[in-house]
Amino acid sequence: MEDKLCLGYLGLIKPEIDLISTILRTSSRLNGEWTLVDDGECDALIAYNTEKDLTPFVLKNGANLIIIKRRGETHPGYVFLKPFRADELVDVLILIKTNRSVSAPVRGEPSTPQKLYGLKKWPPNNLLSQNKHFMLLAVYLSRGTKTIENLVTLSGQSEKFCQQFIHMLEQHSLLTEDIKQLQPERKTTPQHIESKKTFLSLLKSRFGIGKL
């Protein structure tokens, strides 16, 4: 079972801490993947300021700061706006987790052939309507070939669910398939990609949109 991601906090009052703890515990979208910690290593830290001294926390490699701001204030990075909305924090944490999956380095593993899947055309409505998450997977595939791992990362759905969707497409002759050698490489995220991710996160917050 994958270790939980740790969210630290600095400078928050008890009601705010309790609120965040409740969100992490009860959000179906976060699925219990995050836990609030009082000290030690953390994958993200929520604070009012970008403080230099983060004691008693130690940021893990690639960890992110989430800064608390009032609505209307600006900040070039992840924010949690007051008055708080639970879905906005959930959006930010999902984005942080997704970004970590994309930028995590792969060290010293042999190249692994993976299957790349694509669409031949936009699937018929009677197939997409079988499950509310199918349209999202189809949207991802509409922008180019993807591996199962890509679909899992993008959608937050299980590997089994994504395999089920791919199988359905295959049964209806809607699937293209290719095998590509993927070389392990250390990825870093260019600045413009980070900028786009922040834009998407803010847009989701503004529209109150989660996944499709």
Added chain:
Amino acid sequence: MKEYKLVFTGTTGAGKTTAITAISEAPPVKTDVTNTDETLNKKSTTVGLDFGQINLANGDRLRLFGTPGQTRFDFMWKILVKDAFGIIILIDNSRPNPLDDLNLYIDGFKQELLTIPCVVGVGRTETHAYPSLDEYSNALEKLNLILPVISVDVRNTEDVNMLISILMAQTEAELI
């Protein structure tokens, strides 16, 4: 402060102005005049472009542009769509040849569709079921395009939000 662009395009009467009005924060700037085309069942029509705006939490802005529907204004399409975050093509399924209408906009944005996310929203399907959404997919397949095609009523804010959600998902897919 950064500015992003979202372009709504489609035939006259497809609902571009309505869609922008549904989500714009500021009252949208419209360029409507009295409609003198008797074949169109609407009182006014857009002769310039519609403009709306959404402010994001960090001060960035999403500008909403509605292209004029009449083809005599097609020179504006390429100007408007440059560096856009996404394109929403709205089609009125009650028109005589909706698939021809779709072809017009696909052709007009042919180059841009290679890189800019796009979704097709088909309106009035509850009263005009044909062409079906699958026929739209088939038409796009013949043009070697795979674009999401959904049924929408742009008077409904949730439907407009769905179109934007699809554009966001397409953008996310390109970042991985």
